[in-house]
Amino acid sequence: MPEGILNHPDLLTEGHGDLKPFFQPIVEVSSGKVTGYEALARFVRSDGTAVSAGYLFTDSRISIEDKKRLDRSVREQAIQKVHQLPEHTRMTLNISPQWLSVSSSKSLPTLDLLLKYGVDPRRVVVELVEMNGDLSCISQAVAKYRKAGIRIAIDDFGAGFSQFDRVIALEPDIIKLDMRLFQQGAQGGVAEYVVESLATLCTKSGAVIVCEGVETEEEFYFALRCGAHHMQGFLFSPATEEFVDREAFSHQVAVLRARFFExxxxxxxxxxxxxxxxxxxxxxxxxxxxxxxxxxxxxxxxxxxxxxxxxxxxxxxxxxxxxxxxxxxxxxxxxxxxxxxxxxxxxxxxxxxxxxxxxxxxxxxxxxxxxxxxxxxxxxxxxxxxxxxxxxxxxxx
Missing domain, CATH: 3.30.450.20 (PAS domain)
Known part of the structure; x- marks a missing residue:
């Protein structure tokens, strides 16, 4: 861990530990099977408990270079585990477009890591988060990822109007609806119509719809009404250090689908x-x-x-x-x-x-x-x- 990070007051409060990737399963609605796992950064305390490390990547007191080093450390650990993925599943890696835009290197670290560990790029999804980077740089990076065989996802779609130009320019394979907007839409009212309209747009663009942050049965049913192909959230499982079995939620999804049908x-x-x-x-x-x-x-x-x-x-x-x-x-x-x-x-x-x-x-x-x-x-x-x-x-x- 970089020396500057060790001196960060929030980490000192937590107690020294390790940054590790944990994996949240992504569940396919039609089959009930796990088709992917999103790698999420977790700070594992010395007592073994794990907490989200997301705050590290939004803290203005931490430099972009330190954030990039942290992120790449976690990402490298995740990529090393791609070989352990269950058959017919992919790993989703979060990447900030802002970091792509400030990179002076012509190579992409993720592609270099896949080559280093002999990982088939077709088993990886790059999820672009915080869509605030330079679109030209992002487009160039996406073209390289796609040429290698990586699928592209856009996270938190609907959180900002600027993302519409990203969808047009990048033509993502997967679109994740903004979790907060999705959960608000599940409560009804105007937000419900906004989310349904966004989902229709996603479908017409040819992208696969993923709803994340699904925590209740009502949110599961709302996601189905929106046409979601895949879901993830605490209704199924939090992020875990090891990959859950592909069939872990098949029965649960079958029961929920049957209730929705009725x-x-x-x-x-x-x-x-x-x-x-x-x-x-x-x-x-x-x-x-x-x-x-x-x-x-x-x-x-x-x-x-x-x-x-x-x-x-x-x-x-x-x-x-x-x-x-x-x-x-x-x-x-x-x-x-x-x-x-x-x-x-x-x-x-x-x-x-x-x-x-x-x-x-x-x-x-x-x-x-x-x-x-x-x-x-x-x-x-x-x-x-x-x-x-x-x-x-x-x-x-």
């Missing part, structure tokens, strides 16, 4: 019934208005009040201009609340509006978060007379 099936049936009720209700409203020239607010409100999950209704002319108030339904009181705020607004630019004039009898919008109630909802639109377009916002489960 939950989703039940949810789908509930949603399908809700939509069936919705379509029957609006068909009744449409039939009632075939011989009318104006909207019967009382009939519409009375008919819709029996519908599960109703939020509001309003009506517009075929030109898109809303000519009625918003009628919001209060579940608590069972009363319709009239609001003129959006009267006169034009919705012709909304897909669920103009699609009606392309031959569709009714149009149901994609799911979105309602601004007023912050609930996930969809808007159904239908033309009930030549001059009246009815729009109904309904909560989705």
């Amino acid at each position: 939950q989703q099936k039940e949810q789908f049936c509930k949603t399908r019934k809700q939509y069936q009720d919705l379509y029957r209700t609006v068909e009744l409203i449409s039939n009632q208005h075939k011989i009318m020239d104006q909207l019967d607010i009382e009939f519409v409100s009375t008919t819709l009040s029996h519908l599960d999950g109703i939020i509001r209704f309003y009506a517009a002319h075929p030109t898109g201009e809303q000519f009625t108030a918003n009628y919001d339904y209060s579940k608590t009181t069972g009363v319709w609340i009239k609001g003129d705020r959006f009267k006169g607004y034009n919705w012709s630019w909304r897909p669920y509006f103009y699609q009606l004039f392309a031959g569709e009898s009714t149009v149901l919008s994609p799911r979105y978060l309602d601004i007023d109630t912050t609930k996930p909802c969809k808007t159904l639109s239908l033309q009930i007379t030549e001059n009246i377009i009815l729009m109904v916002d309904i909560e989705v489960y």
Whole structure:
């Protein structure tokens, strides 16, 4: 360990010990098998207990050169253990792009170490963390890694908007969603939609999605809804000094998958019934208005009040201009609340509006978060007379 590090007050507090790599398993959802192990730096105290050494690499009192020496020491120890990996697994090594950008050497230390210990680069994943280095230098390094056969991963995707240019430029094989954002998304609300959108972006880019920091069953289910291929976290195992068996979590994942299947099936049936009720209700409203020239607010409100999950209704002319108030339904009181705020607004630019004039009898919008109630909802639109377009916002489960 470098002399300057030994004098670091935090390490003195911990008591002298060793920096070692510990390995957290990465679990494949479809098979339940461990497909990789992320090497993480741990400070092992003299009494044998291990704590994360991550703080060393963010402490401004430690020079970049010292941090690089620390990191490479741990990385070299990890690379020496690649030969002990279970069959059909890879080792993930974290590398800071910032250190790549300040390097004056044309060679890459990781590639040199793989050559030194006779390690097949195809059994290694380089995970780029803290995406704040020079993109040109990073791209050159990534090209060298790829040429050698190493896969590239981006860590903490979603933690900063600057990462979007990294995804475009580097075309990573693996994208890890930001752990804090992922855990927040699992709680619902706006963060849920943000994470789902990021996951969709990852999928469209052709990258494998990994969710890390998975600690609860609810987070496991949320990761599945996001389309995660792999997961890691305390739900399965912390980082350990030795590699856990590939089949260690197969049964656990199988049970969780089965529970998720049942939950989703039940949810789908509930949603399908809700939509069936919705379509029957609006068909009744449409039939009632075939011989009318104006909207019967009382009939519409009375008919819709029996519908599960109703939020509001309003009506517009075929030109898109809303000519009625918003009628919001209060579940608590069972009363319709009239609001003129959006009267006169034009919705012709909304897909669920103009699609009606392309031959569709009714149009149901994609799911979105309602601004007023912050609930996930969809808007159904239908033309009930030549001059009246009815729009109904309904909560989705």
